[in-house]
Amino acid sequence: xxxxxxxxxxxxxxxxxxxxxxLVVAAGYTLTGLAAQRRPRPVSAARREETRxxxxxxxxxxxxxxxxxxxxxxxxxxxxDDSVPGKPVAAVRARGRHPADWAGLTSPVVILACASLxxxxxxxxxxxxxxxxxRADALTVWMLLVIGAVALIACASAPSxxxxxxxxxxxxxxxxxxxxPIERSREWxxxxxxxxxxxxxxxxAVVTANLGVLWVAIEATTIVTAFLVGHRRTRMxxxxxxxxxxxxSAGIALAxxxxxxxxxxxxxxxxxxxxxxxxxxxxxxxxQLDPAVTRLGITLVVLGYGAKAGLVPLHAWLPDAHSQAxxxxxxxxxxxxxxxxxxxxxxxxxIADAALGVDFTRVLLAGIALLTLALAAxxxxxxxxxKRMLAYSSMEHMSLIALAAAIGSPLALAAAxxxxxxxxxxxxxxxxxxxxxxxxxxxxxIGRVRGLLARSPWLGALFGLAIxxxxxxxxxxxFASELGIARAxxxxxxxxxxxxxxxxxxxxxxxxxxxTRATRMLLGPARKGDAAVAESPSALWPLVLGLLACAALGxxxxxxxxxxxxxxxxxxxx
Amino acid sequence: MSExxxxxxxxxxxGAFLLAAVVVLWRRELAAIVRLFALQGLALAAIALLxxxxxxxWDLIVVAAGIGALRAGLLPYLIRRALATLVTDRAxxxxxxxxxxxxxxxxxxxxxxxxxxxxxAAALTLLAYAVARPLVELDPTPATRAxxxxxxxxxxxxxxxxxRRRALAQVVGFLLLxxxxxxxxxxxxxxVPLIVELGVSFDVLLxxxxxxxxxxxxxxxxxxxxxxxxxxxxx
Numbered sequence: 001x002x003x004x005x006x007x008x009x010x011x012x013x014x015x016x017x018x019x020x021x022x023l024v025v026a027a028g029y030t031l032t033g034l035a036a037q038r039r040p041r042p043v044s045a046a047r048r049e050e051t052r053x054x055x056x057x058x059x060x061x062x063x064x065x066x067x068x069x070x071x072x073x074x075x076x077x078x079x080x081d082d083s084v085p086g087k088p089v090a091a092v093r094a095r096g097r098h099p100a101d102w103a104g105l106t107s108p109v110v111i112l113a114c115a116s117l118x119x120x121x122x123x124x125x126x127x128x129x130x131x132x133x134x135r136a137d138a139l140t141v142w143m144l145l146v147i148g149a150v151a152l153i154a155c156a157s158a159p160s161x162x163x164x165x166x167x168x169x170x171x172x173x174x175x176x177x178x179x180x181p182i183e184r185s186r187e188w189x190x191x192x193x194x195x196x197x198x199x200x201x202x203x204x205a206v207v208t209a210n211l212g213v214l215w216v217a218i219e220a221t222t223i224v225t226a227f228l229v230g231h232r233r234t235r236m237x238x239x240x241x242x243x244x245x246x247x248x249s250a251g252i253a254l255a256x257x258x259x260x261x262x263x264x265x266x267x268x269x270x271x272x273x274x275x276x277x278x279x280x281x282x283x284x285x286x287x288q289l290d291p292a293v294t295r296l297g298i299t300l301v302v303l304g305y306g307a308k309a310g311l312v313p314l315h316a317w318l319p320d321a322h323s324q325a326x327x328x329x330x331x332x333x334x335x336x337x338x339x340x341x342x343x344x345x346x347x348x349x350x351i352a353d354a355a356l357g358v359d360f361t362r363v364l365l366a367g368i369a370l371l372t373l374a375l376a377a378x379x380x381x382x383x384x385x386x387k388r389m390l391a392y393s394s395m396e397h398m399s400l401i402a403l404a405a406a407i408g409s410p411l412a413l414a415a416a417x418x419x420x421x422x423x424x425x426x427x428x429x430x431x432x433x434x435x436x437x438x439x440x441x442x443x444x445x446i447g448r449v450r451g452l453l454a455r456s457p458w459l460g461a462l463f464g465l466a467i468x469x470x471x472x473x474x475x476x477x478x479f480a481s482e483l484g485i486a487r488a489x490x491x492x493x494x495x496x497x498x499x500x501x502x503x504x505x506x507x508x509x510x511x512x513x514x515x516t517r518a519t520r521m522l523l524g525p526a527r528k529g530d531a532a533v534a535e536s537p538s539a540l541w542p543l544v545l546g547l548l549a550c551a552a553l554g555x556x557x558x559x560x561x562x563x564x565x566x567x568x569x570x571x572x573x574x
Numbered sequence: 575m576s577e578x579x580x581x582x583x584x585x586x587x588x589g590a591f592l593l594a595a596v597v598v599l600w601r602r603e604l605a606a607i608v609r610l611f612a613l614q615g616l617a618l619a620a621i622a623l624l625x626x627x628x629x630x631x632w633d634l635i636v637v638a639a640g641i642g643a644l645r646a647g648l649l650p651y652l653i654r655r656a657l658a659t660l661v662t663d664r665a666x667x668x669x670x671x672x673x674x675x676x677x678x679x680x681x682x683x684x685x686x687x688x689x690x691x692x693x694x695a696a697a698l699t700l701l702a703y704a705v706a707r708p709l710v711e712l713d714p715t716p717a718t719r720a721x722x723x724x725x726x727x728x729x730x731x732x733x734x735x736x737x738r739r740r741a742l743a744q745v746v747g748f749l750l751l752x753x754x755x756x757x758x759x760x761x762x763x764x765x766v767p768l769i770v771e772l773g774v775s776f777d778v779l780l781x782x783x784x785x786x787x788x789x790x791x792x793x794x795x796x797x798x799x800x801x802x803x804x805x806x807x808x809x
Contacts, residue, residue: 133769212770219777226784230791238795239804242741242788249781250735250748256774257728257755261709264762268712273767292708320807379809388809 012129014114018203021110026196101159112148115141135209138566143206143343150335150424153546154328157432160539164439198224202340211277222248228329229321240320251314255304261297265289286354298352308341310395312371322391327435334394335424365406366499372399373506380513385444396510397423404485407492414568415484422477429546430466446517454526458535462543467518477554580628581716588720591617595730599691602681608653615645656786685737702726721761727754741789741799
């Protein structure tokens, strides 16, 4: 196989590109947005003025024209500013004419390409660049592949989602909390830039070997997604955004305190300042770390990154944020953000196991996993909102992954990583489909979505299949990974066996709740007077792609099998 | 600087640092709370400066200056500006002359009253000393002996975050929490590496900007910045 590691410059490029590409695309979106406005004042000043005065019709019209150009990416030399002020520019453009919406697909493609090129390099260890700041091992490559694949689904669903939102804005002339639809359409301009920065931050969290930089990147994802969660500016979404930022920032601050304590222990163990937060160095010297300090640090880290991964006790933000964010962003948050935070936890777990023995993290993680699972299953039983239902299902799956991490055998770790990938793909598909259902029906209540299959067969079938995948049916890969986790759990001894049995019972409860709610949405006759809706293939192919990938991964891991084994080896105790 | 002078000055700075956090629990005017937060930022910068002077490390002195500028200057300025926006909006809207006594700038009804809050702060400080015992034992120097102060401020910050109802008071609670962590980092290991410190400061700044904007939106949507009124989402 081609080995690129002989060329340090190329390695550095491959490691940098997944982080840099989304940031460059984001900068592109921002610059075209600014350039197209052609206004002497900075955006923020204009924005402040508009939010204070509710009636700047002329000004707002100009702004909306600017956004229109930003979104189409068109050169605006031909047009003057002499058209009728207040004319709804957005209405002139036909549906689906937003080529710039598709430019966002660049970065997932770059991420996937870099990951596959790096995969050849990491089969005998790891590659690093910038004196160890960026580093890729098999786990990094696996996570990059997951991020790339889920981002591909989410970014490919974005154009149809955005045009649906624009249609909804136009049709209702919706003025949400005094914000005219014109300004909202300008806000969609920043949507792409924020999503791209979000992707870049997640990639940085995965490719860095420095635990401090890892923390900075994960905290950055919170800040970037805050406005995406609160984009609707309704009472509900503002509340969700506030809770999201406060709970996640405070929770993840705990992880930073934990990082500081681990750093303190490392410095006392004689590691130099530059290397005391370097993951491979810490791992190599783990047995010299002071156990008492490390125990305190690791507990804080588990609580902190657990908050971001949707685990008890700081999980309260998750259902709110996931139900209020735009569907493609929910897909990214649920599909990868949770698992990126959990991958950070997995890295710390290896250090903790080497420093403290396996029992400490095992008890901690198993306890958290069971509590989260019980909570998610209980709340799924009473759920009436399908986006919240998907959010609680994410908590259920994250707690299964936490259980696998607690078991910690090679089989369990491989199953956990496979579960991360399968859950990412299936949940991204389900969330993107839920966005289209929301546009179709205008409600997120389960009880008011009936006869989805009769009215829009393709969308209904895809949503149903995604739920089937989440329930853990073959051929989807979640079946294989859940089976793997259960087998590893029962093989690991009586204590973990009972834990696994309890977990499976709770999974069964969640299964029943999810299945009955999904059937209620899908089956039943279409309401009278509802004509079948024309379904556009451009909105559906990303969903098909996601389900196909999930099913393919379930049938055979193919060339990814080796990578999966190597990634699990990275996470085993050295 | 002699060893005993260093120890005394460091303990003085740490004392001021903890005292600022405790007095935050006592005051109800948001403006006063922000002033206390700025004072605490100065104490934090002083801790970093003393450590830098003691260890003859210029980079640490520069970091101390940066921390002072951010935590005693820029962040309090941002919160004060948000406060001013809330006050003037209200004054225009209702044409009140006595807007300084508006509900928005006071923590009128914290979930826990002042006396109980102060007692809790004492209990949290004791807890911090108990928890930090293994940390001090690992390397007993004057700096690490003061380390429980950082943890106590972390706990008090959490307490403010949980019991205060005004959005901006919660922001100050979050920042107290963050100050406490930074102090812990300095006292334990003379601060985290520079690149991490820079990233953390940048993240905190952005988080405050985001929370400031969200405060305005909360007020637009709910007509108040009382976070307890946010009850739309539940199961």
